[in-house]
Amino acid sequence: MKDKVIELIEKSLIEGGSKVKTEEIKKYLEIPKDINLGDFAFPCFFLAKDLKQSPNEIAIEIRKNIGNPPEEFEDIQTSGPYVNFFIDKKALAKNLLSQIKKEKEKFGAILTKPKDKKTILVEFPSPNTNKPLHLGHLRNMAIGESISRIAEFNGLKVIRANLNNDRGIHICQSMAAYEKYGEGKTPEKLKKKSDHFVGDYYVLFNEKSKKDKDLEVLSHRMLQKYEEGDKKVLSLWKKMNKWALEGFDETYKRFGIKHDKIYYESKIFQKGKEIILGGVKKGVFEKKEDGSIFIDLGKKLGEKILLRSDGTSVYITQDIYLAKLRFEEYNLENLIYVVGNEQEYHFEVLFKILEILGIGSKSKMKHLSYGMVNLPEGRMKSREGTVVDADDLIKTVQDIAIKELEKRAKLSKKELRERSLAISLSAIKYLLLKIDAKKNMMFNPKESINFEGDTGPYIQYSYARASSILSKSKKSPSFVPKKLGEKEKALVRKISDFPDIVEKSYHSLNPSIIASYAYSLAQLFNEFYHESPVIGSDSEEFRIALVEGFKQVLGNALFLLGIDVLEEM
């Protein structure tokens, strides 16, 4: 359609005696914010100098040269320095709705042949096993899952991977506190979710170690003993990790996350030495007098140590190893790390080193850097226990959803539980995804949890309304409208935007584009059904088809966000 508009403009300009390149017309042609100004608009300012006419005159001239609008157009008008093109929405509706009916849950996807299927790996949320998941992890998971779905939707094979950071001094801190103050308690005895149980000792460590210096010493001794393979320490480590991981699994499941591949830092943290030593032989890394190995990455990135003077690995060493392993194991097209923006420097260095080593080119790797979630009091701090816990948050929001549901209808316990969970997760996921991932965000517990307006439940509600309308109509759908109201036209236009939105979010790995689209689509639908009753109207057949099309597309959008739809609310 856009091409058609460009063609019309080009032709009319040639008639008017001006030669403007197609690309230039394409560059200036825009989609007006206000639908009343058409579906495409062409501003004429840039032609004024060349043609020695005012933009307004040029617009009128172009309009005149086009003559009668071709059949795809309802109208072509000038408005000051703009030429506005109005697409015939009846024809658009007919084509669009039959296409959606045909493609269903595939509508909006970029078509790829199965043989061109490429594999990417998305790593998230890679938690530390010394404390339960918090709101930051939920943001990570919502983003990781959504971009995985967007990639799959567009024909890629996605490996969802997780790397458990299950060793190190922070783990030993929880262990030390448990050893000293745990008195043999267990999650079962306390009836506490097991990762929360572990996290309590991490907080306890930080409280007690302010006065109890022995605790600090104990944690360091434990780390040493762990690395020496001390049986007693290893068994405590195993026990506490199991608690942490079991707790995480429960949260993943509740949140709707499932991994295809799980890595453990404890199994790889000493790997990668050979790669580094190979790099020394190749001459890309250097050795210092004390025996440590490093690389000088220039003024901006500086020097980076890759092996300690005692020959042991540092964090980045294992990351190099793991990246190599993954590229080999899966023949990856892309490797995407969903990790907070505080690690931007780390990944810049990592990717540079991987490229130098020939393991993967920078263009294949991506640090999907997302911003921190802040509270009104400031940053969340696990060690001080001032975090919004993932499980607690879901529970709190679910309780609110239960209250709302009880106001509306009598439901079975099972139905109540399932619906309230779906609603609470949509509220949380949408809240986390609608904000541009790269930006830090504010979470205000008192205000952020809301089911009205620009929220997940609002969008779910529109979907449920569509279902309800469809279930009540006895007519069969027709793609051909007799006539279209303003709201119907706007809705058709919006639905037709979906493939572009998908493409945009796919190329930029940005779910927030889909989130805001889903919201504005739902908004238009609500306006539409308030203005135009479906059942019993003259246009019932067409409106049923429109509602069906809307429902499909909104459902597709919500799927890409990892949000479940509800037929009833």
Next chain:
RNA sequence: GCCCAAGUAGCUCAGCCUGGAUAGAGCGUCUCCCUCCUAAGGAGAAAGUCGAAGGUUCAAAUCCUUCCUUGGGCGCCA
């Protein structure tokens, strides 16, 4: 000190990549609308020197420079 990001309505955020028509939402505040397909809805009002100053341009929230403010990062930690 150096590097990166952000600063848009009381609050939370879109818009910035690719400069264009009166800067958009939601929450909150104030009005209306349930004999009408679910009011988790709809209609409307008030509310903005787009951090500041320069520059580029016919045109700047958008591009460039400087400055200010706020986060984050600069470990032989992970």
